Each structure stands twice: as structure tokens, then as C-alpha cells.
């Protein structure tokens with residue numbers, strides 16, 4: 575962490591200092607690194623990363639997203655920057671920038687044809703993730719969100735060992751084997767010495783537009799009991815909302831209004847009121 579950064583927000587411990595940490599460069603001044611994890615694919619982890627980044631940016635902070643989901647990158651499309659490519663400055667990669675000024679680095683922005691699959695082995699993927707930290711002209715960033723690939727495998731391990739991650743947000747959905755997944759995430763976080771800021775349950779309910787009643791499409795939620803069992807907080811419960819899917823498809827995730835994310839924004843920034 576640079577000298578110009580504020581200390582960790584109230585209640586959030588100072589970042590751990592793992593042995594394998596990769597240095598950033600003199601053109602990167604990143605204050606806080608927050609990782610977004612999920613136990614399995616398709617639960618809305620990239621969506622929650624995008625929404626959290628948008629809300630924290632809206633609150634007046636300088637925000638970046640490091641898309642560590644190297645083989646399944648979806649962040650650029652959600653922000654409509656998938657037509658851009660990363661250029662270089664002083665031998666470093668310069669992030670793409672969204673309409674509201676969020677900086678994005680993703681493998682999707684390195685390919686001429688984003689339908690081409692990246693058929694790379696683990697070590698190559700891990701090395702790209704490290705380069706997205708060390709070889710990028712990040713400039714001044716208050717909050718860097720790292721969109722992890724699903725699970726607790728190779729890349730999350732690389733991220734926790736190489737980057738000064740301060741906190742983790744775990745995204746789940748009601749139909750997952752939530753308890754096991756939360757336990758895995760808690761165990762990984764403990765082993766890596768990184769605090770879990772809390773859980774976000776996506777696809778939690780569907781609110782009927784006619785009668786306003788909430789329906790549990792993917793089954794009843796047990797997230798509150800599970801959170802209690804493992805001593806973590808529930809930061810948000812996100813509805814199934816066709817407007818969300820449409821905005822993501824149109825590259826307009828920044829335009830969404832998501833008041834149900836307030837708790838997660840506060841947990842990340844430590845702010846009770848936005849800047």
C-alpha cells in the first residue's frame with residue numbers, strides 16, 4: 575500500500591503481507607484490493623463485481639477491476655468496453671476505461687477476436703494474473719476489485735499469494751450447496767489470512783411486478799443461518815431481475831440502480847454514508 579493511501583477503513587484489518595507478494599510498479603498507487611469469489615460458475619460473481627465497482631465509483635472513489643477470470647472474462651462486455659483493446663505506456667498495459675471512469679484490465683481486451691478461446695495451462699494463466707497486477711499502468715486507484723474465476727483453485731491461490739488482498743466478498747445463490755461452499759471459502763480465507771467481508775446471495779427471490787410478492791424461485795434461502803454458523807455477515811440479497819440481465823447484455827451495467835447492494839458497498843468502503 576502506498577504512503578498516500580488512507581489507512582484501512584474502520585473495522586477492516588490492515589492487509590496481510592504474504593511472502594510471495596508481487597510488487598506493483600511506480601505508476602500504480604492502489605489503496606485497497608477486494609476479491610470477489612464464488613463456489614461455482616454462473617452464480618453472478620462477475621455481475622456483483624461490476625455492480626459493486628459501479629456503486630463504489632459512484633460514491634466518489636477511484637475504482638479499478640482486475641478480471642482474473644482469464645478463460646471466462648465477462649467484465650468488459652458488462653461495461654460495453656469489449657470493443658477496446660489495451661495499449662501500452664512506458665512498457666506497461668494501460669487499462670480500458672468505462673464511461674464513469676472505472677479502469678478495467680481483462681484477457682478479453684488482449685484478443686483480436688473475443689470468440690477465440692484461451693487454451694492455456696494453469697502456470698500461464700497464473701502468470702497473466704500476476705502481470706495484470708505488476709505490469710499495468712493503474713495510476714491512482716482507491717479500490718481495486720478482483721473478479722476471481724469460480725472455485726478455490728489455482729488462480730484464487732495465485733491472487734491471495736501475489737496481491738495484497740484486504741477482504742473477500744463471497745457470492746452464492748440459494749440452490750448452491752451453500753454451506754459447503756461458504757465453509758470452503760472461509761477455510762481458504764483463514765489459511766490465506768484474509769478476512770471475509772461477507773456473503774452476497776444472488777438470485778435470492780423474484781418480485782412479482784403485478785402483486786409485489788417475493789417468490790423463492792431457486793428454493794428457500796438458508797443464507798442467514800449459514801452466515802451465523804460461520805460467523806460471517808450477509809451483505810446483500812439480490813433479486814432476479816430481467817432489467818439487470820438486459821443492462822449487462824447491452825454493456826450498461828453502470829446505469830443500474832441497485833439499492834439492495836448498500837450493505838455490501840458499506841462493508842467494502844467502511845462508509846455508512848456515501849461520499
Ligand SMILES: Nc1ncnc2c1ncn2[C@@H]1O[C@H](COP(=O)(O)OP(=O)(O)OP(=O)(O)O)[C@@H](O)[C@H]1O
Nearest residue numbers: 615616617618619620621724813814815818819822
Ligand atoms: N440477479 C440477476 N438477475 C438477472 N440476471 C442475472 C442476475 N445475476 C446474474 N444474471 C445474469 O446471469 C449471467 C451470469 O452471470 P455472471 O457472468 O455474473 O456469473 P459468474 O458467476 O461470474 O459466471 P462465471 O462463473 O462464468 O464467471 C449474466 O448474463 C448475468 O447478467
